[in-house]
Amino acid sequence: MAEQLGAAVIGLGMMGERHAAIWRELPTTRLVSVYDIVPERTQAVAEACGCEAAGSLEAALDRPDVDLVSVCTDDGRHVEPCLAAAAAGKHILLEKPLATSLQDCDAIIAACASAGVKLMVGHVVRFDPRYAVAQQAIAEGAVGEVIQVYGRRNNILDSGRRIAPRTSVAFFLGVHDLDLMRWFVGAEAVKVHAEAASKVLVDVAAEDSIMALLKYENGAVGCLETCWAMPKGIPCTLDARLEVIGSEGMVRVTVGDEGCTVISPDRASRPDILYGPHLRGEQHGALRAQLEHFADCVRLDREPLISPRDARAAVELAVAIHESLRTGAPVYL
Ligand SMILES: NC(=O)c1ccc[n+]([C@@H]2O[C@H](COP(=O)([O-])OP(=O)(O)OC[C@H]3O[C@@H](n4cnc5c(N)ncnc54)[C@H](O)[C@@H]3O)[C@@H](O)[C@H]2O)c1
Known part of the structure; x- marks a missing residue:
């Protein structure tokens, strides 16, 4: 694994934009690619953050230099990007809630378990x-x-x-x-x-x-x-x-x-x-602490603070x- 973990962000609304900025700013990570179903969003965030504007979900994930993925799509649209990220072998930091049905929760948890990737849901208040x-x-x-x-x-x-x-x-x-x-x-x-x-x-x-x-x-x-x-x-x-x-x-x-x-x-x-x-040009606070924690869990092979069972x-x-x-x-x- 490279010294800095490569990160991708899927879904670039209010939260995705923040995740992208933090992956770019943390010393242990770098932002590699971003993707939103709205191409103008993808372009705008990629330009602001200096990373690849991926043309599809697969293009954002299908890169050997991406180790982990933030999924920041709407509550009811977490399944597709999570299943794709797990299939691509990427560790997943998913915005809360895990999903909006137990079937979707179980599909995401099972996909991550069988791919052997870490899954943490961003219950940021714990940070x-x-x-x-x-x-x-x-x-x-x-x-x-x-x-x-x-x-x-x-x-x-x-x-x-x-x-x-x-x-x-x-x-x-x-x-x-x-x-x-x-x-x-x-x-x-x-x-x-x-x-x-x-x-x-x-x-x-x-x-x-x-x-x-x-x-x-x-x-x-x-x-x-x-x-x-x-x-x-x-x-x-x-x-x-x-x-x-x-x-x-x-x-x-x-x-x-x-x-x-x-x-x-x-x-x-x-x-x-x-x-x-946002202070001195960087993101601070609990959200940054959460992303830093997840990157450390991936780098050092630790168990994330929030388990899939907690999120479910x-x-x-x-x-x-x-x-x-x-x-x-x-x-x-
Ligand atoms: N942790 C927190 O405090 C906190 C705060 C707000 C939102 N959230 C969570 O973050 C997630 C995103 O919320 P938001 O406020 O940023 O929403 P938002 O509406 O601002 O952004 C969602 C983005 O996802 C994109 N999108 C939707 N489906 C997609 C897909 N299949 N592939 C790629 N992009 C897709 C949309 O085009 C949009 O740009 C939600 O699950 C929400 O509950 C967490």
């Missing part, structure tokens, strides 16, 4: 130090037996308008906390019951808000709140919490005021500090939430 330190405290016994867990992830309506026609708030936002809550509780959920409201995104037949109650196999209860209908006047576009109460203590993570507010004559805003701030479990819960919304009844897992 946010606030959540990572909180989880470590729980794992070290700080809260004792977990009694309850509460996860919130609310975003502005612009995000709902951009994404809702192609996925759901449970798959796009909720899946982060379904993963984190399971990580924090350290047990599988056995029962899920969900309710939803649809008032502003009703024109695209999408839920604005989903709330779900979960029961875990260790007896803990959980509550998920996820919404993408907050007004864009809110200073921070992401409002997230994670709180665990246990027999010996509690842990709380609060996202929304990272200690930097930019104030203009008519508006105050809180810029992203932790996930992907989060999707299983999102699928159960939608099943509960459809039937109005709890889903037993």
Whole structure:
């Protein structure tokens, strides 16, 4: 293997563009090729990053100097690029969620296992130090037996308008906390019951808000709140919490005021500090840490922090939430 790993990126929207920039900037990797089904996107990102603008998925992957691939296509379009990357023998960093059905999850996991390539799903919040330190405290016994867990992830309506026609708030936002809550509780959920409201995104037949109650196999209860209908006047576009109460203590993570507010004559805003701030011409924060971690796992043959089983479990819960919304009844897992 070369000193620097070669990377390709498939799907060059908001996330793919960031992955491409980070693979170009990391000292352990270099960006080799990019591909989007929209040729102008491919061309624009390739020019900005100085790499090959591939004319097809196969052309992006079929290069011996590509070791790993970021798949950053829409939630419901992860399968085709992942199966192609696995068949080409490339390690895969896939944007969350793993897929939007369990059949698709299993197809991706099986393809990677039989090709012998690493698969990590980018549950980037695990690389946010606030959540990572909180989880470590729980794992070290700080809260004792977990009694309850509460996860919130609310975003502005612009995000709902951009994404809702192609996925759901449970798959796009909720899946982060379904993963984190399971990580924090350290047990599988056995029962899920969900309710939803649809008032502003009703024109695209999408839920604005989903709330779900979960029961875990260790007896803990959980509550998920996820919404993408907050007004864009809110200073921070992401409002997230994670709180665990246990027999010996509690842990709380609060996202929304990272200690930097930019104030203009008519508006105050809180810029992203932790996930992907662009500073001194480079990407920083949790997303960069996630990509660096995956490259290290490939270089040093280590197990990634997020296993395919973890990523599948989060999707299983999102699928159960939608099943509960459809039937109005709890889903037993
Ligand atoms: N980790 C995070 O915090 C985070 C944040 C936002 C989005 N995401 C995830 O990243 C993924 C992409 O989201 P986004 O916001 O960048 O979406 P986006 O709509 O901005 O970009 C998706 C891109 O994929 C391209 N595409 C679709 N199908 C393709 C295919 N078969 N081959 C090649 N290109 C294809 C589209 O043309 C588009 O340019 C989603 O799975 C989403 O859930 C993760």
